Amino acid sequence: MMNEATKTMITETRDLARKNGIKASIHFHHENSHLMRIGNNSVSLNTSEELTRIDIEVIDGMKKGTHTHLGEISSVDELFKMVQMVSVKAGKSAAMDYKPVLTVIEGNLEIESQYDAGLESLNPSVKEQVYSAIFRDVGEDYNYSGSWSSGSTETFSVTTANDNSVWHKLTDQQFMCVLKHPEKMWELASWQTGWKADDVKADFTIDEFKNILPVYETTEGFEVEPGKYKVVLGSQAISDLIGMTVWTGCAGRTWEMKMGWTADNKIGDDILHPSVTVFDDPTNENIFSEPLSDSGMLTKTLPMIDKGKFAGLLYDRNTASKYDKEATANAGCLAMQPGDGDPDFLKAVKDQGRVLYIPAIHYMNMPNMSKGIFTGSSRFSAVLIEDGKIVSPIFSSRITDQFANIFGNVLSISSETISVNTSNTYGRRAPGAVSVPTWILVDGVKITDCAESF
Amino acid sequence: MSIFNDLKEAVTRNIGRVMDAGAQYSDVRWYEDDSSEMLMLLDGNLEGNDTTVESGLGVRVLYGGAWGFAATSQIVNVDTCFDRALANAVSASKLVKVKLDMGTMDGHTGSYTSPFKIDPIDVSLSEKVDFLKGVDDSLTEDWILRRMLRVQLQRMIIHFWSSEGTYTQKKLINTFAHMTVMALDSDRQMQRRSKSLFCETGGTRGWEMLTKPALWSGHAERVKKELKEVLVAPELEYGKRSVILLPGQGHLQVHETIGHPLELDRILGYELSYAGGSFVNLDSFGKLKYGSDKLSVSAYGSIVNSPGTFGFDAEGTPERDYLLIDKGILVDCLTSRAMISEANQRAGRKVFTESGGASRSTAFYRAPIDRMTNVNILPGDDGTLKDIIATTEDGIIVDNPTSWSIGSNREHFHFGCEIAWEVKNGEITRVLRNPSYQGHTVEFYNNLSAVGDESSWVVEQVENCGKGEPNQVMELGHGLPVIKFDNVISGERK
Numbered sequence: 001m002m003n004e005a006t007k008t009m010i011t012e013t014r015d016l017a018r019k020n021g022i023k024a025s026i027h028f029h030h031e032n033s034h035l036m037r038i039g040n041n042s043v044s045l046n047t048s049e050e051l052t053r054i055d056i057e058v059i060d061g062m063k064k065g066t067h068t069h070l071g072e073i074s075s076v077d078e079l080f081k082m083v084q085m086v087s088v089k090a091g092k093s094a095a096m097d098y099k100p101v102l103t104v105i106e107g108n109l110e111i112e113s114q115y116d117a118g119l120e121s122l123n124p125s126v127k128e129q130v131y132s133a134i135f136r137d138v139g140e141d142y143n144y145s146g147s148w149s150s151g152s153t154e155t156f157s158v159t160t161a162n163d164n165s166v167w168h169k170l171t172d173q174q175f176m177c178v179l180k181h182p183e184k185m186w187e188l189a190s191w192q193t194g195w196k197a198d199d200v201k202a203d204f205t206i207d208e209f210k211n212i213l214p215v216y217e218t219t220e221g222f223e224v225e226p227g228k229y230k231v232v233l234g235s236q237a238i239s240d241l242i243g244m245t246v247w248t249g250c251a252g253r254t255w256e257m258k259m260g261w262t263a264d265n266k267i268g269d270d271i272l273h274p275s276v277t278v279f280d281d282p283t284n285e286n287i288f289s290e291p292l293s294d295s296g297m298l299t300k301t302l303p304m305i306d307k308g309k310f311a312g313l314l315y316d317r318n319t320a321s322k323y324d325k326e327a328t329a330n331a332g333c334l335a336m337q338p339g340d341g342d343p344d345f346l347k348a349v350k351d352q353g354r355v356l357y358i359p360a361i362h363y364m365n366m367p368n369m370s371k372g373i374f375t376g377s378s379r380f381s382a383v384l385i386e387d388g389k390i391v392s393p394i395f396s397s398r399i400t401d402q403f404a405n406i407f408g409n410v411l412s413i414s415s416e417t418i419s420v421n422t423s424n425t426y427g428r429r430a431p432g433a434v435s436v437p438t439w440i441l442v443d444g445v446k447i448t449d450c451a452e453s454f
Numbered sequence: 455m456s457i458f459n460d461l462k463e464a465v466t467r468n469i470g471r472v473m474d475a476g477a478q479y480s481d482v483r484w485y486e487d488d489s490s491e492m493l494m495l496l497d498g499n500l501e502g503n504d505t506t507v508e509s510g511l512g513v514r515v516l517y518g519g520a521w522g523f524a525a526t527s528q529i530v531n532v533d534t535c536f537d538r539a540l541a542n543a544v545s546a547s548k549l550v551k552v553k554l555d556m557g558t559m560d561g562h563t564g565s566y567t568s569p570f571k572i573d574p575i576d577v578s579l580s581e582k583v584d585f586l587k588g589v590d591d592s593l594t595e596d597w598i599l600r601r602m603l604r605v606q607l608q609r610m611i612i613h614f615w616s617s618e619g620t621y622t623q624k625k626l627i628n629t630f631a632h633m634t635v636m637a638l639d640s641d642r643q644m645q646r647r648s649k650s651l652f653c654e655t656g657g658t659r660g661w662e663m664l665t666k667p668a669l670w671s672g673h674a675e676r677v678k679k680e681l682k683e684v685l686v687a688p689e690l691e692y693g694k695r696s697v698i699l700l701p702g703q704g705h706l707q708v709h710e711t712i713g714h715p716l717e718l719d720r721i722l723g724y725e726l727s728y729a730g731g732s733f734v735n736l737d738s739f740g741k742l743k744y745g746s747d748k749l750s751v752s753a754y755g756s757i758v759n760s761p762g763t764f765g766f767d768a769e770g771t772p773e774r775d776y777l778l779i780d781k782g783i784l785v786d787c788l789t790s791r792a793m794i795s796e797a798n799q800r801a802g803r804k805v806f807t808e809s810g811g812a813s814r815s816t817a818f819y820r821a822p823i824d825r826m827t828n829v830n831i832l833p834g835d836d837g838t839l840k841d842i843i844a845t846t847e848d849g850i851i852v853d854n855p856t857s858w859s860i861g862s863n864r865e866h867f868h869f870g871c872e873i874a875w876e877v878k879n880g881e882i883t884r885v886l887r888n889p890s891y892q893g894h895t896v897e898f899y900n901n902l903s904a905v906g907d908e909s910s911w912v913v914e915q916v917e918n919c920g921k922g923e924p925n926q927v928m929e930l931g932h933g934l935p936v937i938k939f940d941n942v943i944s945g946e947r948k
Contacts, residue, residue: 040723042549046521050525050526051525067506068506070508145727398859398866454863
């Protein structure tokens, strides 16, 4: 927990930097993380990390430098020496052909609207009990694995541009459980997310597994021949796809560099199906809040794709400076809007004949960003559906297609949305989530390969 | 007293304390210094000028057959960190089906230092920037739209203590560099060509490695020339043909479809919720025909100057040179100590005899897991690249990945590459763009038809292998020659 003395130390260091003519931003990041990992029906890792980082950026005319220190800093003198070191580094750097921009924090904020002390201090035994309940209720003969990350992230940001500061504290958790048949080798998965201690419930996962298990237990795997199929994509798959679609199509830097699949498009062009709308929406309750953009603006809802039209590009402060554009108040909070389809996808596809249901895409990558070509394979709970009835599980199948085809050939979209946790724990704790429909039905999806196994 | 002596006393006392409390085993890693620097020059602008310094303590406790781990960046809190690791282990032990066991290892001491002449962290920023500016100048052409140079430098000083009485100390130096040039082709698709810094046989790992033209900067003219050829090249048509992988591409093929599936924690199912599993099982060892007779693969490989060479792993086990695949037959895997006892217990026989020294961790605040060290294809007897081309009727040569996507059990894969050269009747006929190929791992390696000799064997560096939860990035190397596979589906289906 950050104390007032630490805040004072940081603001006093900021003032000292300003007095010495140094243009700097100082960002404090403290995490209190816990992760329980499950493998072979056992706790395979139970880990706690309490880490404090200080990020310093200094702008010196056309030059810049950054430094991160992981460890305790206890005095203004110590922290200011670090700022001076970065200042020297920036001074010795090479001048750029545009002016790097110092973050200007717009307002004084103290935010903890998504903070739950109960989750921050969640006893690991609670996690052990939830997993135990799942094993017991669904069946001890299956092989279970999973992970459950939870914790708090506390940040405090100041810059020499003004006297404003932002303090933000939130909690988050990401739960996953994988059920694998020990002989038949198929895998089912269940995900949950949230920021409150009681957001994860054993019953949710138990019900998910019990609903799909009968099909998996009673039918053999189906090998999908390469070709074009109607495909229902589930929320995990939509999350990955829409994330890559907008970050390679609607990020200002990518567009300016002519790297992405929208390089030859302009704002207002029809680029996707009219039923597809995507916002950067920090107000969406499904998504972890982010109060400031990288330029220091208070974040707000921004359109990126509006009814299939190219509606907006997002610019960070330095890209905006380089390309002479205005920085945008984006939060990185993706929200794809729902449609009017029945929340039960089986009802929604009952007149569609043969359909593949692919809830998650494993290891997606982009062989050709200019054409928006992606590839990845089905995993977890993927099934063949005929006339609205689940017929059999499908073997690991590869999709290789274009974003413009996937989101250009949408037949229907669920009327319900769900939060998908997109946090990773590389480096520091950085909670992230997107809000997406629970399913979308797409025509003509290219399956390019299929294994003879799950 | 010095920080080291204070810490050693506190660590020794706390190891005794948790062992007295019933722990089976405990170890501690203290990162005295974990410094890194990233410089990125994009179109001549120094967009990345970042340094990071980390220091702290990671404690593991094995209690009741279960791991507990805790880390702190405050080394004054050693007692608290041990308390938390022990509490986590006790809590974990309530839900354990197969009790983990470390086996036995005699306590020992040792030290290791990466071979280097100039510590890259100590080189002045001005010298680094001047060097990169020089390389950037050599890449600059009117027709090139994007130039990117990225350098990553690392210095780690790590101390390790265990309840068995082992103490090791190591100083690791790593130098990575990548150059990429990009331009729009005749269809306005962005094409790229790149070159990464690689290791010379018997070389070093310091700043001097980066400034040796033969290993990196001297490739600038070739990289530009090949990009120019790609821009006007026809697209690779879909079909089955031979595919010759240059080391720039082959190392990622080996990494994804030999290295990862042979990590024992993946085989035992401990990565299912994130990275995935493996098509290999405990019955596969000694039986599975992983590839043709031409395929022999080693771990570590006694390579002195690779990022996958580190002296002692994160359990204090010395690195060990051994075969993973012997003339096509799967014989061993990448292991840590605890995974071996579980595997043997499950198999009901002694599948593995000793740790592969492959327990690694990305930082003090991450628990060690099974990782690759150096995973290498041994040189073959099919001659030079020229010799292999001469024996190819219909094929392509490919280099450097643009994308990689692998099935969750590593049973199938799809790779996109920067460039292809068409080979017809033993000769290179033209350059092709947007090459890709896909396959099923075991079938693919059984179609391995040629392995180059020492003349094409190099050690490629990997600086960003991701695995584990919490996520961990790891550095490693792959030594390999030119390799040829037959009957490979390549190009994209229309």
